[in-house]
Amino acid sequence: xxxxxxxxxxxxxxxxxxxxxxxxxxxxxxxxxxxxxxxxxxxxxxxxxxxxxxxxxxxxxxxxxxxxxxxxxxxxxxxxxxxxxxxxxxxxxxxxxxxxxxxxxxxxxxxxxxxxxxxxxxxxxxx
Numbered sequence: 001x002x003x004x005x006x007x008x009x010x011x012x013x014x015x016x017x018x019x020x021x022x023x024x025x026x027x028x029x030x031x032x033x034x035x036x037x038x039x040x041x042x043x044x045x046x047x048x049x050x051x052x053x054x055x056x057x058x059x060x061x062x063x064x065x066x067x068x069x070x071x072x073x074x075x076x077x078x079x080x081x082x083x084x085x086x087x088x089x090x091x092x093x094x095x096x097x098x099x100x101x102x103x104x105x106x107x108x109x110x111x112x113x114x115x116x117x118x119x120x121x122x123x124x125x126x127x
Contacts, residue, residue, distance in 0.1 A: 011043050021072040022061050025105050029059055029075055032116055036123045056126035071104035077122045
């Protein structure tokens with residue numbers, strides 16, 4: 001997650017060396033988040049954070065760090081509960097009662113009703 005002291009950069013700079021799919025999928029995620037309500041977007045070298053009073057969603061590009069057949073974008077959502085969907089790539093509990101859920105997004109079809117509900121839940125909890 002973004003350190004509060006991380007230097008912010010322009011969104012175009014963040015996506016400068018990425019493939020077009022990463023940016024297209026990000027734009028869909030961003031539109032979904034913004035359709036829920038007002039939030040702040042913070043762009044750092046490693047990820048893009050969406051926050052209200054607290055961060056609730058982050059996106060990052062695995063290809064910046066990993067080789068091989070990786071997803072164009074990963075969406076990380078912070079929830080006050082562990083969601084047991086098999087769709088999550090990884091779930092981590094960094095603090096008691098706070099769970100980060102990592103979801104690989106490979107296409108627009110991956111942004112379905114379940115994902116929108118998880119984003120909405122995280123947005124509400126961060127308010």
